[in-house]
Amino acid sequence: MPETTLDLRDVPPAERHPMIHSAFEALGSGEALEIVNDHEPKPLFYEFQAEVDAFDAENYDCERAEPGKFVATLPKV
Template sequence: MASAELDIRQEIPARRHELIFSTYGALAADEQFVLVNDHDPKPLYYQFAAEHAGRFTWEYLEEGPEVWKVRIGRLAG
């Protein structure tokens, strides 16, 4: 199954996390999307870990130096 892409590179920084978390919130259990970003979204990972511990997946697909892609999924339960 192909994952939808959310490319936030052209969004203003203040809006990026809002878009990411609303996209995550709209996922059904076991669905995922691919985040496309212009830097390593490591701080975002820590925010997911704090707010959604044990309920998400995080897999790097591409790690820079120009583009980072991370598959983020919502776990069932």
Template sequence: MTAGDRPLDVRAEAPARRHELIFETWASLGAGEGFVLVNDHDPKPLYYQFAAEHAGAFTWDSLEEGPETWRVRIGRTAA
């Protein structure tokens, strides 16, 4: 995590809106930038969606793994 990583806390968002908001945030990143996702459940399905749709273009670094809060740094690669 770098000082420039902004948090994106989706815990208060409606479940149907969460992935849309996360992908919009990721799409707005420049190469090498990232954000810290804060979630109330394991975002493993989100990881698989990123892997299927953006293979090689994202980074995923787990920072905290529950049981109540999950934090993941999601970044955009330079490629």
């Protein structure tokens, strides 16, 4: 179960990644950040995979909950 959930659908795009990085950094080891987005966050996944050592890419998950709602889980090692 994610420790923190961010619903980003009403957040301006330029503010999303900094907000996500900040929330992820605040997590402890073994915790996860859940984000709710209006599109599949593939660019974010690749960014985290390349730049964030504590990101557990193997256990990343993203599901389309409904049109315009994607829920992604970003686990931290």
